[in-house]
Amino acid sequence: MMSLQTKVLEKINSLPRFNFLHLPTPLEFLPNLTEKFKGPKIYVKRDDLSGRGFGGNKSRKLEFIIADAIKKGHDSLLTWGSLQSNWCFQAALASSRLGLKPLLLLFYQDKKPEDEGNLLLDRLLEAEIRFYQAPSGKVVTRDLASSIIEKLWPEFKSRNLNPYVVSVGGSIPFGSMDTPLGAISYILAFYEAWQQSQSFGIDFTHIVHATGSGATQAGLLLGSKIFSPQTKVIGISVSDEKTSFAQEVRMIVEATTRALSLELDIKDDEIIVLDDYLEGGYGTLSGRVIDVIKLLLQKEGIVLDPVYTAKAMVGLIDLIVHGYFQPQDKILFFHTGGTPALFAYGKQLLFQGNSLVQGK
Ligand SMILES: Cc1ncc(COP(=O)(O)O)c(C=O)c1O
Structure with a gap:
């Protein structure tokens, strides 16, 4: 009998698609960030390097x-x-x-x-x-x-x-798009990261990423269900309160399972959305966001954007600092791009903020 994994991949691969990106995007270890917080090992999936424009x-x-x-x-x-x-x-x-x-x-x-x-x-x-x-x-x-x-x-x-x-x-089937193609593409992104992790000989316990309109989270969640059920997906909301947003993610998950004829049961507690890192709301800067942008640039040479990825990183660091993870956990931070927006924030980024990141 055909495995669930093969069935899903066959279905997705039968959809029309333009291969115009540089895939797979790199997956790398973040040694300095891991060392700094002395917690779980932190890795990054560089979807900011997907190859066209500024990636994302x-x-x-x-x-x-x-x-x-x-x-x-x-x-x-x-x-x-x-x-x-x-x-x-x-x-x-x-x-x-x-x-x-x-x-x-x-x-x-x-x-x-x-x-x-x-x-x-x-x-x-x-x-x-x-x-x-x-x-x-x-x-x-x-x-x-x-x-x-x-x-x-x-x-x-x-x-x-x-x-x-x-x-x-x-993200949402609407207008001319009747299939949740955004989420479907992120099932494949999960598969890509999972294959890379297998070649490194590691199993990620958690994925952390910025969540905005929901398809990235829906796709990663379904990807984890299909390829690596022990991996938990944590979406850091940048705009919405968690309960209503989790329903939006569920709606996309259900549209996706229908489109791919999958019988997968996603429980409410598997849709993990955190809304503690809105930092004043969509597009608003906080001191923690600025500090985290500087930290990743200085310690790892990675550019985060102020609206999405820096807030997700604020969340990841705060969770580590507050003992959410076990020391043996392995976390994959999905860098979802967005870097051009950094340049629209100009001087605001140079203000010194309060620090989540002590002793830089
Ligand atoms: C840089 C970046 N990261 C994450 C997201 C969130 O992705 P999604 O809309 O699939 O939730 C967005 C959405 O605009 C984004 O621009």
Whole structure:
């Protein structure tokens, strides 16, 4: 009989996909960070080095999403996000590279758009951008984005455009994307990391990563269930409160198991979302975030971004410091990219913060 692992891999490999990344991304040990905290061994999966633009988790998703768009006959890709959205930049880049016109709806909070970080890159890609003010202090909902898209639709049609509509993060089946392709790509990312860990002769006890729209976590969680059930996946939320966010992850998990015809039972306590590291909310800097960015740059030569990966690293370090892990544990930090956003934070990053990281 065919094993679950073979069945899943066969199903995923039968989906249309553009292989335009440099995979596998490196997986490496972090000796100085491990030594500093004298706790479990810490490793990193470098999805920030996935090979196009400045890398990042969205590129893996887009290998499948763009292929789906082209298979369905679309000529452009329409999506939305915040002004410094990593997703929007990577979506625009992959679209452009693979022959679709990028159409972006970018939402700003209080600050008028400045062409820096990801937005600078969107401009250089010549993506077609429309700016909107986001509801104060809130994440843009799918309903709000849908109502804007509905109003824009006649204009696109009058220009003979046939946009593939995909939700922020490429996570939820919505618009033209009827399969949870983002999560599916992260089942493969887990498999890739698992193969690397086997060649190193190690079994990871935990994966820690930044979670935002949910597909990365859903994919890694399913990947662990399928390939390495002892590995726990911990999503560090950068925007949402944990209970509602865990439901979002569950929704994507269920859509993914349906799409792949898997009978996998994921219990509530297996969806681990921590919301203790929001550090003031989405996109907000804290002293701990700044310290952790400096620490990883100085001690390991790794660049973290202030919105996602630095908050996930704040969480990982805090969990180590507070004894969450056993000394013999082996932790894999998934670096999900996002580094262009660092350059939009300019001088704010030079302020000295309070320290989570004593005695640098
Ligand atoms: C750098 C980075 N890390 C992590 C995430 C979270 O991934 P997901 O949206 O799949 O939860 C994002 C999402 O925008 C991101 O840009």
